[in-house]
Amino acid sequence: MLSITAEVVHQALMFPKLVNALQVAFTESIEVPPRLHFDMENPNASRETTLLMMPAWQAGDVAGIKLVTVAPENSQKNLPSIQGTYLLLDVDTGSIKAMMDAPSLTAKRTAAASALAARFLSRENSSTLLVVGTGTLAPQLIAAHASVRPIRQVYVWGRDIKKALQVCQQVEHLNINCKAVDELEPHVKLADIISCATLSTKPLIFGRWLQAGQHLDMVGAYRPDMREMDDTCLTRSKVFVDNIESAVRETGDIAIPLAENVITQADINADLFSLCRKTFVFNRTDEDITVFKSVGHALEDLAAAKLVSEFVLKK
Template sequence: MKFFDKQQTAAALPYDALIKAIDQMFKQECVVPRRHNHAIDSDDAGATLLIMPAWQKNRYLGIKHVTIYPDNGKKFGLAGLFSTYTLFDANNGMPIAVIDGNTITCQRTAAASALAAKFLARKESKSLLIVGAGNVARELAFAYGELFSLETIKIWNTTYKRAVKLADDLQSKGFPAIAVEDLQEAVENSDIVSSATLSTGPLIKRDWVKPGTHVDLIGSFKPDMRESDDAMFADTSVFVDTSEALDKAGDLLSPISAGVFQRDQVKADLAALCQGQHQGRTSACEITVYKAVGTAMEDLAAAILVYESTI
């Protein structure tokens, strides 16, 4: 059995190849059971365990285990999410690799976000706003930079110092990144708004979003998590990664409960976009909203890419 640490996993996941691998996975057959979501008895009220399996017949089977502790940052100075990934040979059930799950989670999330934006953002988009400064947020510039010619990357975070730190890090890697303090102004002046936080209250308001903007909401994956207000879904073109988002994400459950949005108003999921069943954006002035909760299909695509890099 092979073992891949953080550095080895990242090295095997260049964004051009990862985005293509996820695109191909959405075009292929893949069995993805609903994730197991368990609340953990802890002093951290948001402590959660996720178990995410996926497999392809006679190819590969994978399981990701994820622990989420939202208070880790302020309590221990740690990331809020940890995970491991185990890959099996689906022909015989033999484990063949253990891979750093944090790296897979962060990079596949950013890659899938950029893949969706390929269909939903304006091709000429030049400015990206990243809301958040955690492990997933720091990958977004690399993923979006693979598909868009970005001239400005703004970073906003509830803790401004963390936004500055991320912006400085991205600058050192050649990105035109700056930290900002005014979220409303940043939203109003960005072509793409990508939010990757563990927020439990709305951060981004519909009134701030200008025509033609693509809003990418990838942080909320539980009913009590929110990154946008209900109005965000009232008059925009809404897309999801999978139908599971309609059952798990507070960003969608709240406007549905309020009668602002109906489940059947979703234009398409990511599979339909990748398979050409829906064209995505239809006009330059359209506001598109992509709500993702993540899917084990993306994890499996990334894990296969890592494993096969050594074959």
């Protein structure tokens, strides 16, 4: 059994190769049961610790399961908020092929899914990116979006501008002008793509700020009580998700507006399955605003884990 570190996962999963692999995976026959989501009471924190179990398999090939915990207040303990492992198995024999670091795998595939959506939904000449949030995903989202669009200017906003500056330092190798900013509204208005990856429970992005032609990439708000955008973002936009089944249940950005009849499920235009299989073709107009809401899908993990395993075996 291979034991694969976070460093090797990052080496193996380069953009846009991973973006392309996800696009193919969304067209293939991969079995993905509903993920198991448990909120475990934690008296030592103000919020529960979440346990996620995400299985997927491809007949006659490989299977995988991701075991992840999310402890939102871990930053106060100098620990990552997301921890866990990914197991890749051989379907034929049932044996474990590899065990690899799950947070790095998750960060890479999540950013790649956002870039894949942007490939279908954002303007082809999008050159300015605003990243909201300064966690592990921020530099990955910058690199992923820059692999599919001609990004030249990046703004990074977070509650701590020192952390925003650190994100810019982490992407210096991309040769993109990156600037940490302390005001959100004016930079939302400047951006072609707004990528939001936070643990916020209240909206950070407001629909009244949005401009024609923009694309919103909403990555955080992984629980039904979390939100990163307000209702107006949805009512002003054409809405897309990575997978409809999970999006309507698991993220407050979609579940709350559905429950309050702000939108209906019919207002979700398509998911990545429909876009990649070309059963839904989006023809953007100059006035369109698009929203992509990502909740994560075990298919993405399996496709990424296969790439990592192949990379290690070739070394």
